[in-house]
Amino acid sequence: MMKNTFKLLPVLVATALLTACPSDDDDNTTTPPESSVDWTKTNAWFEAGQNTVITANETDVNLTRGSAKNVILFVGDGMGVSTVTAARILAGQIEGQTGEEYQLSFDKFPVAGLLKTYNTNQQTPDSAGTMTAMISGAKTKAGVIGLSEKALRADCASGQGEELVTAIELAEMAGKSTGIISTARITHATPAATYAKSSERNWESDDGLSEEAKTNGCKDIAQQLIDFNYGDGIDVVLGGGRRHFIPSSLTDEEGKNGKRQDGQNLISLWQSKHSNGQYVFDQSGFDAVDTTVADKLLGLFNSSHMEYEADRANDVAGEPSLSQMTEKSLQILSKNDKGFFLTVESGRVDHAHHAGNAYRALYDAVEFAKAIEVAMNSVDLNETLIVVTADHSHVLTLAGYPTRGNPILGLVKTNDSAGNPESEPVLAGDERPYTTLGYTNGLGYANYGDDSFGDQRYSEQHNTGRHVHTDEDTESSGFHQESLVPLGSETHAGEDVGVYAIGPGAQLLRGVNEQSMVFHAIDYAADLINQAEVNAVQ
Numbered sequence: 001m002m003k004n005t006f007k008l009l010p011v012l013v014a015t016a017l018l019t020a021c022p023s024d025d026d027d028n029t030t031t032p033p034e035s036s037v038d039w040t041k042t043n044a045w046f047e048a049g050q051n052t053v054i055t056a057n058e059t060d061v062n063l064t065r066g067s068a069k070n071v072i073l074f075v076g077d078g079m080g081v082s083t084v085t086a087a088r089i090l091a092g093q094i095e096g097q098t099g100e101e102y103q104l105s106f107d108k109f110p111v112a113g114l115l116k117t118y119n120t121n122q123q124t125p126d127s128a129g130t131m132t133a134m135i136s137g138a139k140t141k142a143g144v145i146g147l148s149e150k151a152l153r154a155d156c157a158s159g160q161g162e163e164l165v166t167a168i169e170l171a172e173m174a175g176k177s178t179g180i181i182s183t184a185r186i187t188h189a190t191p192a193a194t195y196a197k198s199s200e201r202n203w204e205s206d207d208g209l210s211e212e213a214k215t216n217g218c219k220d221i222a223q224q225l226i227d228f229n230y231g232d233g234i235d236v237v238l239g240g241g242r243r244h245f246i247p248s249s250l251t252d253e254e255g256k257n258g259k260r261q262d263g264q265n266l267i268s269l270w271q272s273k274h275s276n277g278q279y280v281f282d283q284s285g286f287d288a289v290d291t292t293v294a295d296k297l298l299g300l301f302n303s304s305h306m307e308y309e310a311d312r313a314n315d316v317a318g319e320p321s322l323s324q325m326t327e328k329s330l331q332i333l334s335k336n337d338k339g340f341f342l343t344v345e346s347g348r349v350d351h352a353h354h355a356g357n358a359y360r361a362l363y364d365a366v367e368f369a370k371a372i373e374v375a376m377n378s379v380d381l382n383e384t385l386i387v388v389t390a391d392h393s394h395v396l397t398l399a400g401y402p403t404r405g406n407p408i409l410g411l412v413k414t415n416d417s418a419g420n421p422e423s424e425p426v427l428a429g430d431e432r433p434y435t436t437l438g439y440t441n442g443l444g445y446a447n448y449g450d451d452s453f454g455d456q457r458y459s460e461q462h463n464t465g466r467h468v469h470t471d472e473d474t475e476s477s478g479f480h481q482e483s484l485v486p487l488g489s490e491t492h493a494g495e496d497v498g499v500y501a502i503g504p505g506a507q508l509l510r511g512v513n514e515q516s517m518v519f520h521a522i523d524y525a526a527d528l529i530n531q532a533e534v535n536a537v538q
Helices: 010-015 044-059 081-094 127-136 167-173 211-215 221-227 266-273 283-288 309-314 322-333 348-354 358-378 517-526 528-536
Strands: 070-076 111-116 177-185 236-240 277-280 296-300 340-346 384-389 396-398 437-442 483-486 497-502 511-514
Touching: 044 511, 044 517, 070 127, 070 167, 070 358, 070 517, 081 358, 081 396, 081 497, 127 167, 127 517, 167 177, 167 340, 167 517, 167 528, 177 322, 177 348, 221 266, 236 322, 266 277, 266 296, 277 283, 283 322, 296 322, 309 358, 322 340, 322 358, 340 358, 348 358, 358 384, 384 517, 517 528
Parallel strands: 070 340, 070 384, 111 511, 177 236, 177 340, 236 296, 277 296, 437 483
Antiparallel strands: 111 497, 384 497, 396 437
């Protein structure tokens, strides 16, 4: 029986607004609670998505509502088309090929399309607004999580009554098992959008809440995860961000202090709520989890974000890869006869791009593709919809006419007049070589060699312009590409991103769509709203 008993009234299908916030009790009454929500208001983004599905259903005889028992949504944070192309070439070159002809796991999907990523207030978006669109079916402002575009950023009161329902909430209400995986902090914008409602993405723990937010009763994002009370709660949560779940007076297993000012240990609270749950913080604990027994799993593997894939072996306590987390999660979630909904984010592709470090971004993207392959081999694709996409792009470019098979992280070498590869890097008009990959803006050039660690670039000033020399090793993990515009961090880009799909309902994502269409394709394929409504009155 569901712990949350509000009924998904027909108007909900038009507005995607909750009738009431989740209760903290176990009242199983089927009478919807009183609500102050104005049901006359509408959400144009949600309506447009619903109408697109209706039109597709009328023209495609192969579409069947509810044919997907399971759904997996893979989000490569910042994985724009240029990143996919470069990661494809790198993956092929790692295996000894030229790279261009290689196919990543999701390159083989039968359906591909494009998504428009803008937020309601920005041409170039952020992750809070974009993931909210994909998981809730309605676009919203940058920096805003789980609320409609009527909410104001960092204004708690403005978001009250503007809460959006998410696919993971609907899946729980429908009786499915659910999971969230991220290599970023699990309270970071993209994973947070699956379960939280916050007018400010940075309210990850109570130490970040404004006085206005506290006065008006807004909860921090970590607290909302622990208080999540739909169905029997989220079954698998794996990622980073341990610091937001423990008090500042507590030192974690890797010697880092918590952030919470309220004195709460939310990990202990989660354990008390789930007597059958297992909490793990390192590789050995993760490996020891018996998926035939475990029904609830919480893994917080780092104080902040998890390590980049290139640096994962350096983690103090050891942490699993994205592929490993995906495989173990599916083993747990697949035990539910009603199916499951799983969201998997490769969050650190984005972070490496922000640092201007293509090496780490691409290696994380390659691991992301491996996790997708693990999923494909673990499920029945006749009853499982897999969607792979990005929340936004980055200002990464591939240019310079390099010869085929040229190292994607290397200096540009072109072909001679006879079509043979030149042995020396080509020089630009300033008599310097240049790399295939570059960034339009950001911190710019640096080279720390292979003895580097992620994000150290931020400790130094920007260094834009031309600096690369002919004998430089541009393929080391510590090489940061040159950039043009000096900024303290490389920025997102605003172009469309790719979406790739396989399984029941995949064809709904063909062509060019609003990003919010992802939710509507998922809802149609798994029939989430209708199943949640049925459960609400049982």
